Amino acid sequence: MQYQKIKFSNKDKSVFFPVLRQRIDHHFSSNNICKSGGKGIKYKALFMLSLYLIPYALILSGNFSNMINLALAVIMGLGVAGVGMSVMHDAIHGSLATSKLWNKFFGASIYLLGGNAYNWEVQHNRLHHTYTNIHEVDEDITGKFLLRLSFQEKYKSIHRFQHIYAFFLYSLMTISFLWKDFKEISLFNKMAESGMTKPFPKKELATLIISKIGYVIFILAIPMYFLPISFGQWLLGFLAMHFTSGIILSTVFQMAHVVEGVHQPEPDETGCVENAWAVHQLQTTSNFAGKSKLLSWYIGGLDYQIEHHLFPSISHVHYHAISPIVRATALEFGYDYNAKKNFITALGSHIRMLRSMGYPFPPAVFAQQPEEVSVPA
Template sequence: MSKLTFNNSNPVFYTSLKAAVNKYFAEINKRKTGNIHLYAKAVILILSTVSLYAVLLFAPLALLPRILASLVLGFALACIGFNVMHDANHGSYSSRKWVNHLMGLTLNALGGNNFIWKQKHNIIHHTYTNIEGIDDDIAKSPYIRMCSPQRWVPAHRLQHLYTPVLYALSSMIWILYQDFEKYFKKKIVKTPLARMSAADHAIFWTSKVLYVVFYMVLPIWLTGWQAWLVFFLCMHVALGLTLSIVFQLAHVVEETEFESSTGDEQQIENEWAIHQVRTTANFAPGNPVISWFAGGLNYQIEHHLFPRISHVHYPAISKLVQAECAAYGLPYHSLPSFKAAVVSHFRFIRMLGREPILS
């Protein structure tokens, strides 16, 4: 584990915030986990995905409908990731542990691995958010410079142009390469991977083999390799772009802050919760369509402060979080629309692509 710590000796901001949020849940007398709206959404998304997959495998589709269906399938898989997998692996989908474990395996159905994700995301990303050298989310590729402490190379001058292409390839790279790299190196950036049990190893290999069977062997066998190639590439382009854009808008925009790990004993000036507020941004709050599809990931500030509360509650508690941030003189980065956040992200990426002036 990292030698980096937060100044948590007197976490006044988080203590006050938790009290306000707990009071809210006590008043409405509801669980912090998912509700009927979330479960209905999970059924809609999973049924849509299975139906699209069946159509792509068994219906005699022309090229254009095949491309469209594959793109929609990739988008639907990303939405399962945001709405079902993400909540479940944080333990917020249901109050029942076994339900969270089962629904967390939807990540493996997408081709990923829940064991690696829980460490990469729940522990490393949620603790050391935007800390260069530790947070894997800002270390996606040496070809994308996501914060100023990262080394600049001349290719970065064009990164605002080629980054969308890398985002489109990202889910393929993640599923077919990065998971195996983490598995065999037993490391996530510099953090050692926790010991995997025999069951964890078995789940890793079984789900990777099933990915090859369901996303490669079966479609090639039933539709031929050309139709499969269209399906596989289009599905991954939509999946990779959707996942990357939504996760990037939360932390890699002009408004958010970054830190750099020295690798030695190091203490961040602020308490953990203040670090989360400074390094995270919301987008398109109050847009019900985006909130529905993005699984509340447009309320990332609330998610980073309360990852064990289901995303269905974030619009309501965002008012409390905003009020507490204002009371403690802290920023509350919220971009008004999806478009504003996308523009901010690519403006930031373009700025980081310019050669740094060394002082």
């Protein structure tokens, strides 16, 4: 397809973000707080990496039964998701540390997960964070196998059952890194024709190939060489790890943008979205922060997705503190602040949206919007 550069244009709504940004900056300056994660997040990063690498080392020791090794593979999956949400995500956004070197170092943890830093930066940081919930441009809701996550996506009869099988497909997310990064080369090159991205750099192709080979050696060749296991036994552990990480990561990301109350705007024929960028982020994103501090800690503050989309350069450790400022400012300007009560509420909302999109036209019952909830100070 031919990609068209998308522009945000609405002067009447452009006042919101400067006011909000001034208030957020005042919060940090008046409290003498750094916007990065500080020392604590580095310890957290080491913990998440250990959650992934220590079970790997224990499996390689050969001292445990197949069942225990399988359990360790599941724990590795928890580590993969933890690294992805709490370490790599902040680092590639440049918010984990004030040092670019530290951000680059921890951002490189994506290679341990089978992904690629450059592809993630383009697909996630530039495209998803700029053109959130815009069909054909935001890859998070576009072109998913057997899934219809946008009302602009072509309808297929099998979509009627997607709320049943969706979570199985979600579990394949991190496995797809192995081939998806190569497919994105042509995608980025096509988008470069409109100026939305840059052509895929040739030097990055070498990094891509070498990192994929390194991951296959790390995750397949080394265990098969040192352990007396069959390929089938290895495959079971590999799938257990990736199913665990994939379903966690996909569900968390989808509950931020494919829930009731969020918008899926369509650009006009000139590629213009009649909205200011910040208001667009506010209207295409939803929070699901509840009372569980442990959940919020583990998922890297991604239950505060509104704050993250408005201020991706601020570390997730600050989202809880700035959320009342964001909410109050949004309501002051007359904009909804879409916040689900908790994880379970958001999960139910996401499932209802999957069912809604399983029809060519959403039934009236799915058009009802949940009541907005307040965010604790």
